[in-house]
Amino acid sequence: MRYGFAIDQRTCIGCHACTVACKTEHEVPVGQFRTWVKYVDQGIFPNNTRDFGVMRCNHCTDAPCVAICPTKALFKREDGIVDFDRDRCIGCKSCMQGCPYDAIYIDDDTHTAAKCNFCAHRVDNNMEPACVVVCPTHSIWVGDLDDPTSGISELINTNPVTVRAPEQNTGPNVFYLGADRAVLNPLAAPVDSNYMFSTPDPHRLEVAADLASDPISHARTTMNTAHPRPWGWRVTTYLWAKGLGGGALVVAALAVLLGIDLGVLTTIVAPALGVVGTAATGGLLIWDLKRPERFHYLLIKSNFRSWLVLGAYALASFAAVSGIWLLFGIGVESGLIEYSDTAFTVLAWLALPTGAMVAGYTAFLFGQAEGRDLWQSPLLLWHLLVQAVMVGAGALAIAAVFADTSATGIRLIGAALTIATIAHLLMLLGEYSGRHATAGAAAAAHMITHGRYALSFWGGAVVLAVIGGAVAATGWATETVWLLGLAGVAVQIALLVYESVFVRAGQDVPLS
Known part of the structure; x- marks a missing residue:
């Protein structure tokens, strides 16, 4: 068994219901996220477009966070879910360095690592993850990727899909349908000077000045979460x-x-x-x-x-x-x-x-x-x-x-x-x-x-x-x-x- 996600960005409306459900289900502190929606704008008004991308832990087949964690606080279950045990975590932040997807954060309340854990407590009780239940357009699919008859397997086997950072060879188990390259590749869309409903964190804004923007697409990130440097x-x-x-x-x-x-x-x-x-x-x-x-x-x-x-x-x-x-x-x-x-x-x-x-x-x-x-x-x-x-x-x-x-x-x-x-x-x-x-x-x-x-x-x-x-x-x-x-x-x-x-x-x- 190998649980995974499929995100259909062709039908995603960027409503953030998945984000809210995740924060509510897991009591995630304000300003921190296990699941979030990234916005990327391209073109120049009035010929501009907006694409969405649901970001989260990829529950990798070969999870680098599990290998680098010194106390086995991060571990891979037999069903493929990468889970964590906050009672073993020492807050070294090495897992944040190992993850190529910005999926792990240090919880402000517990001072331990946290991330999407596939709502493992719900899965163990034969329920779907909270984000799947609330998605109004059925854009988030879950299931057993090793079962060829499962809905998610049929979906990704009959449609072109992409993954984030494939060059890292981690075997990510989150597959995207219809996602724009600029959404999945963070280097392709530096943050804009202003987000839609907020201001980019100073770190991302400073770094954006050193990243080359595409002169044709003018791709720019107009909504994302803050990810400060773990080590100083x-x-x-x-x-x-x-x-x-x-x-x-x-x-x-x-x-x-x-x-x-x-x-x-x-x-x-x-x-x-x-x-x-x-x-x-x-x-x-x-x-x-x-x-x-x-x-x-x-x-x-x-x-x-x-x-x-x-x-x-x-x-x-x-x-x-x-x-x-x-x-x-x-x-x-x-x-x-x-x-x-x-x-x-x-x-x-x-x-x-x-x-x-x-x-x-x-x-x-x-x-x-x-x-x-x-x-x-x-x-x-x-x-x-x-x-x-x-x-x-x-x-x-x-x-x-x-x-x-x-x-x-x-x-x-x-x-x-x-x-x-x-x-x-x-x-x-x-x-x-x-x-x-x-x-x-x-x-x-x-x-x-x-x-x-x-x-x-x-x-x-x-x-x-x-x-x-x-x-x-x-x-x-x-x-x-x-x-x-x-x-x-x-x-x-x-x-x-x-x-x-x-x-x-x-x-x-x-x-x-």
Whole structure:
């Protein structure tokens, strides 16, 4: 059995009865929607038209929200309905990033994820969903898509149908009859300066300025719902913090394995940065939850398909290695423990994989965020690792200004900082100078390089990184530690600016 919807936009009159019925049935808070009607106008008066589109969860065959949810709060029933359990939800908003259809929101009353659940409580009692019952033109069909004799199967098998975002390969089970392309493709109809009965939310209005409109159809969205960015500055800062901590310990581990003495940078500073970076990362992630008191559900209600869960274990593993390293280093520096090459070598071999994983696991998490095409880059893992070495070496360079570091140690830090910064710049060039796999990724990249984020990207992320790389190269060549320290400061700011742009632009492309 596989339940699904068919929306006949040929007969839909845009009356919003489905929206009202849904809000009433589920007590959806004001300003939030599980089902809503989108309006798109085309042409210029008096030769203009208006098309409608009923938007909702697509109850995907391969639902990305289910895979990314860390606590199994979102789950797929045997009948194909994608339902949710608010009692397991921690409010991490990762499901909102995974959904390519803008179907999930954080309920203002419960602070947990919510969406259309096919009125599962009604279906279980042999009743149709509320939206189907109230539709005055019988434009909403439901039934078993696997049953060829069902009304919905006969409808979609005897008429041309389309789905939203087919390129995402999620297997959506909401089929549209007679829907205009501009209704189903949010990039084809940027929001108008004014809606019919309201004003577009500021976010959609700002983004619309960076989206190309069709000069022939003049398609524009004249009614829709607000969909703010789920993740903000805390996620931006978390990317930097864990990269800094992981990168610093990885550089120190390389020094140990190469037999290069970094002095107190090896024994105290690098592991301390690892501990602080991990603690800051964990704190920011918990702070960003809408139900932070449930953070422990990551460990007791774990979905091991989710990289939010696997990332938590990566953070814990790295925290353990860096913490043990720090305690051992404190013991060595205080004279309580005798220095041991063997102990530091073992710690270094443990630091390399755990440091790389803590820096890079976000690439896999972002890969599960299937609604954000910009984040699907095959370069992202390698870019995160390079960024970690860049800011980790930069942090050690800053510390080296105040520590007694050997010449070989300064050369290693200078080499790591210079090479990683150049690699970071080359990866930026590769990411934003070529073609992109999807229109969504291309739109986000355009916002970064030529649109609303261009000044921050070029003036902050790129120019500061170029300056940092040049100064680092000079400091490396001349073994001038204060130059390396200046470069270390520059790359921290450059990466924070870039991550801010990257995280925001990825979420700015409209999905509905």
